[in-house]
Amino acid sequence: MTLRWGIVTAGKISQDFVNAFNTFPDKGDQEIVAIAARNKDRAAEFAKVHNIAKVFDNYQALASSSDIDIAYIGALNPDHYALTKLFLENGKHVLCEKPFCLNIKQTQSLINFAREKNLFLMEAVWTRFSPAYIYLEKEIEAGNLGEIRFIEANFGILCESDRTLKKELGGSAVLDIGIYLLNLSQYVFKEEPQKVTAVGNLNDSGVDVTETMILEYGSGKRAVLNSHVGLTLWNRATIYGTKGRITLEDPFHFPDKVTAVDGTLKTFPLHTSRLPYNFGNCAGLVYQTFEVARCIRAGLIESPRMSHKDSLVLAKLMDTVRSQLGVHYDVDDQEFP
Incomplete structure (x- = not known):
């Protein structure tokens, strides 16, 4: 079964994540199907550039949608906690950009909640998959x-x-x-x-x-x-x-x-991409998605590597x-x- 990703926010790191994912030659059975941002025009432009089928103008709509299985959260640091919890509450697995949260109390809270919901949760420390x-x-x-x-x-x-x-x-x-x-x-x-x-x-x-x-x-x-x-x-x-x-x-x-x-x-050459990246060597962002897919299909709620x-x-x-x-x-x- 295809693992369907939803992208949360249309910022620079989300652009790089999607670019790396879309241009990798063999992603396996997973795809990016939706994007949500507070500004629908910005989300629509993001979707057009990256060929994403569905556009949402708010995060709740994406979180409650049956179109996605997992959310990639590329929001600003103070929003990580609330957005991760929103998607977990709606039964979605989550890959959240680093730093996971602003402090250990928020991090522990999300981990506890993901375990209660039996959902996969990982901090996107992409380095570990290099x-x-x-x-x-x-x-x-x-x-x-x-x-x-x-x-x-x-x-x-x-x-x-x-x-x-x-x-x-x-x-x-x-x-x-x-x-x-x-x-x-x-x-x-x-x-x-x-x-x-x-x-x-x-x-x-x-x-x-x-x-x-x-x-x-x-x-x-x-x-x-x-x-x-x-x-x-x-x-x-x-x-x-x-x-x-x-x-x-x-x-x-x-x-x-x-x-x-x-x-x-x-x-260790990186694959070439259609679009320029905002940050260095970000073609490597794709490698963590393979581990996410592997863990979810194995029924794991965390990655042994992260x-x-x-x-x-x-x-x-x-x-x-x-x-x-x-x-x-x-x-x-x-x-x-």
């Missing part, structure tokens, strides 16, 4: 790096977007791009750090725009991670083990090149970083069922 990251994982498991001891990684972009810089829009360097750094550390070490130290800077809106994060694990293992939304950094990551190192080349969060333990350059626990740990780490830097959202004072 062929380069799967290669890295295999190299680690094969023992080719020895014992992993240290990670260093940078992610810096020159960003002028309100969604990153305004508190009322859920702005935050750590929520926007720092999550990729934290994800890498968790992906490699696969345990919660014993200590987290963060230093950084806030803008006039009270939003973090830089941070250096030091994650300390057992037996002296450590990650040093730098994020910056006011400066372009060399956005690569190196994983050091007792036998050697691997470097995920720029952009490390979804690289198409990896410098292997033996020094050779491995390439589990609910993984999302909760990331949310906890981001809360910790925000707390140390003094970034506070109104929802931090609220409780969620």
Whole structure:
């Protein structure tokens, strides 16, 4: 049976997601059938560009429609919680863009609700489905790096977007791009750090725009991670083990090149697309849809590769970083069922 996707919001990341999906040569038995946005004209234009059959001018109509099985939510950060809950309430599976929510309380609430409804729910940390990251994982498991001891990684972009810089829009360097750094550390070490130290800077809106994060694990293992939304950094990551190192080349969060333990350059080409992308290497957004389809058909409500626990740990780490830097959202004072 075909897995039918509905797209929630017509923003830049939704455009890239649909472009990546539509232009991949073999998507299996799944398709994008509907789009919803608050502005029907914008939704209609999106549908025309991406050849989507059905257009909805509000999210409730899409959520209650029998035309879709799963929603991809590409909304602004503060809307993730309410929109995800809306679609779960209406019996739809959900793939929600990162960060899952603004804090761990919202994240736990949605996970609990999805489990009650027996519906699939996943945070769209597309990095974990990158062929380069799967290669890295295999190299680690094969023992080719020895014992992993240290990670260093940078992610810096020159960003002028309100969604990153305004508190009322859920702005935050750590929520926007720092999550990729934290994800890498968790992906490699696969345990919660014993200590987290963060230093950084806030803008006039009270939003973090830089941070250096030091994650300390057992037996002296450590990650040093730098994020910056006011400066372009060399956005690569190196994983050091007792036998050697691997470097995920720029952009490390979804690289198409990896410098292997033996020094050779491995390439992981992405498919070509009909339309230009808003963000780098976004052709890779399609890979997570294969895992979503696999899990749903297997009757799973979470992915082993990007589990609910993984999302909760990331949310906890981001809360910790925000707390140390003094970034506070109104929802931090609220409780969620």
